[in-house]
Amino acid sequence: MKLNCRICEVTVQPFMSFGKMPIANGFLTPKDFDKEYFYELKPGFCENCLTFQILEQPDPEKMFHQNYAFFSRTSRRMVDHFKAYADWVKNEYLTTSNPFVVEIGSNDGSMLENFSKKNIRHLGIEPSSNVAEEARKYNVNTSCAFFNLTTAEKIVSEYGEADALIAANVMCHIPDLHEVAQGIDHLLNSMGVVVFEEPYLGDMIKNTAYDQIYDEHVYIFSTRSVKNIFSKYGFELIEVKPQPTHGGSMRYVLARNEKRSISKSVEKQLNYEDENNLHLKGTYDLFRERCELSRKNLIDILQKQKSNGRRVVGYAATSKSTTVLNYCSIGPDLIDFISDTTPIKQGKYSPGAHIPILSYEELRKGYPDSLLLFAWNHKTEIMEKEFSFLEKGGEWIVYVPDVALIRK
Ligand code: SAH
Ligand code: TMP
Ligand code: ZN
Numbered sequence: 209m210k211l212n213c214r215i216c217e218v219t220v221q222p223f224m225s226f227g228k229m230p231i232a233n234g235f236l237t238p239k240d241f242d243k244e245y246f247y248e249l250k251p252g253f254c255e256n257c258l259t260f261q262i263l264e265q266p267d268p269e270k271m272f273h274q275n276y277a278f279f280s281r282t283s284r285r286m287v288d289h290f291k292a293y294a295d296w297v298k299n300e301y302l303t304t305s306n307p308f309v310v311e312i313g314s315n316d317g318s319m320l321e322n323f324s325k326k327n328i329r330h331l332g333i334e335p336s337s338n339v340a341e342e343a344r345k346y347n348v349n350t351s352c353a354f355f356n357l358t359t360a361e362k363i364v365s366e367y368g369e370a371d372a373l374i375a376a377n378v379m380c381h382i383p384d385l386h387e388v389a390q391g392i393d394h395l396l397n398s399m400g401v402v403v404f405e406e407p408y409l410g411d412m413i414k415n416t417a418y419d420q421i422y423d424e425h426v427y428i429f430s431t432r433s434v435k436n437i438f439s440k441y442g443f444e445l446i447e448v449k450p451q452p453t454h455g456g457s458m459r460y461v462l463a464r465n466e467k468r469s470i471s472k473s474v475e476k477q478l479n480y481e482d483e484n485n486l487h488l489k490g491t492y493d494l495f496r497e498r499c500e501l502s503r504k505n506l507i508d509i510l511q512k513q514k515s516n517g518r519r520v521v522g523y524a525a526t527s528k529s530t531t532v533l534n535y536c537s538i539g540p541d542l543i544d545f546i547s548d549t550t551p552i553k554q555g556k557y558s559p560g561a562h563i564p565i566l567s568y569e570e571l572r573k574g575y576p577d578s579l580l581l582f583a584w585n586h587k588t589e590i591m592e593k594e595f596s597f598l599e600k601g602g603e604w605i606v607y608v609p610d611v612a613l614i615r616k
Contacts, residue, residue, distance in 0.1 A: 211252065213252075213254035213257060213259060214385070214426070215254065215257045215259045215385065215386075215437055216257040216259075218254060218255075218256045220253070220261075220263065222251060222263050223252060223489070223495075224251065224499065226249040226250070226251075226418075226535045227248070227249065228248060228560075229248070229249040229530065230244055230245065230560040231245060231530075232423050232559065233271065233424070233530075234559040235552070235558065235559060235565060236556055237555075238557065241562060247265070247266050247423070248264055249262060249264075249421065251263070251421055253489060255489055257433065258433050258436060258486075258487050259427060259436070260409050260427065260428045261426055261428075262423075262425070265383055266423050268335070268381075268383070271381075271423060271424055272335045273335075273336060274337045275338060277550060277553055278339075278527065278550075279316050279550060279552075280316050280318040282549055285588070285589045286318065286453065287318050290318045293405070293459075294322035295322065297309070297372060298326075298328070301371075301461070302328070302372060304399075307328060307329065307372070308367060309328060309329070309330045309371065310331050310370045310372070310373050310374070310395065311331075311373075311375060312332075312355040312375045313334065313355075313375055313377065313379075313381065314334045314340075315334060315336070315339045315343065316343050316346075317343030317350065320349075321343075321347065330348070330349060331350070331351060331363060331367060332348055333351055333354075333355045334350055334351075335354045336352075354382075355391055356384070356388065356391050357387050357391045360390075360391035360395040364394060364395060369397040369400065370395050370396055371397060372396075372400060372401050372402075372403060373395060374403045374404065375404035376404065376405050376406075377405070377406060377407070377454065377457075378406075379406055380407065381425065381426060382426070386440075389437070389443070390441065392441070393442065396464070398467065399464075401446075401462065401468070402443065403460070404459070405451050405457045405458060405459035406427075406428075406429050407420045407428055407429075407454050407455070407456065408428075408429070408450070408456050409430040410456070411457075412428055412455075412456070413484070413486065414456075414484075414609070415609040416499060416609060417456070417609070418499045419526075419528035419529065419531045420528065422530055424527060430458075431445065431474065431478055432481055432487065434460050434462075435478075442465050443462040443463065444463065444464075445461070445470070445474050446461050446462065446463050446468050446470045446471060446474070447459075447461040447471040448460055448471075448474055448477045453585070458477075499535075502611055503536045505607075506536055506605075509605055510543070510605070513605075514541070518576075518577035519578070520542065520576060520577070520580055520605070521543065521544050521545055521578075521579055522563065522579075522582055523571075523579045523580060524546070524547070524581075524583030525553050526582045528582065529546070529558065530558065530560060532582070532607065534560040538561060539561050539562065539563065540561075540562065540564070545563060545565065545566045546564070546565050546582070547565075547568050547570060548565050548566075548567075549568045551567075554566060554567045575600060576602070577602065577603070578602065578605055578613075579604050579605070581604050581605065584607070587606075598614070601616070603615045
């Protein structure tokens, strides 16, 4: 089958396949096991526009709906991060009186509540109705919709043009970025800015963090790809800012051409990407080899645990864990259960691998011999919380950047 780049439409060959994958956040009950939906997870790199992407993606309605399982507030550190992010946007870019801010993918309102508390005009655009409803409890004005040109037109007719469109971990979810760019062009006033942060390709490659690749993440951006995508719509990158969140992210700031000065950070990041060969196809072939090695090492460790009679439990049923479990064919024979703090996931089974998801309280009833850390992007927060696990002789199994055991 001939596959085209979603951005520039030249033919792109996948450089690997992770095999058949279910919906990453599609936690399910046994009655739905036999009708579970699968697609093939195969990433490709477009050598023309330099955009890393998955070449097949399930329909957005299959992923974002009234039972969406991810709530931003499940991480305390992310809530703090969104406060700092909101303050930064306000101080750096909202300098007019009575500004209006639109966030897309506003989820449970963790970012926008910081504007709401300061009585700043704001609107969240969030298609998953359950998380949108949660945001309203925090006085966050939220409209339940996918962001596209039609949504942008509705926003402008109801509220007027916006000073900023902000986002986190959602731009990389949206397959049709042409529509998004047209929507942004319609929405923003002449000095308006677009600010978004997403998992960063440079970090994913450096750390062999292949679990960043799953259905929702149709793109993993680099500075070069973001620059190329938005340049077609009269927007230029004016600042980039690396972030430690989600295992390495990048914040991008764009403005209409020649409206604002360009920070040196943009040139610096473009040079970094060139020096690290992010524009070359060979980089992705090497990445594939490292993914295969990581899979082998993780399976070896888990099989050893099993043959030594050790009990292994998974820590956090992250979206990323769906890629790892299915790519490595890890099932309930190797992992007893996965503990997760999100009520909507508890009592269900992990997508594809069908490992039971139990509450955090269940884990605290009696620690297993080993914990496999799926939420490695929240490692600092979790290691602080689970200090006593290592003290009691437990061991962590980690797989990013390398497969390893952590003992006291
Ligand atoms: N910004 C939050 C949530 C990220 S999860 C955070 O960083 O924690 C991605 C969110 O984007 C989900 O809540 C999903 O429902 C929403 N989303 C997906 N497609 C979207 C689209 N086209 N427009 C707006 N939101 C979208
Ligand atoms: P994410 O990897 O998609 O950000 O999802 C994080 C998941 O991890 C979410 O389901 C909540 C869970 N989690 C825990 O169970 N315990 C924790 O301490 C943290 C930080 C997250
Ligand atoms: Zn392309």
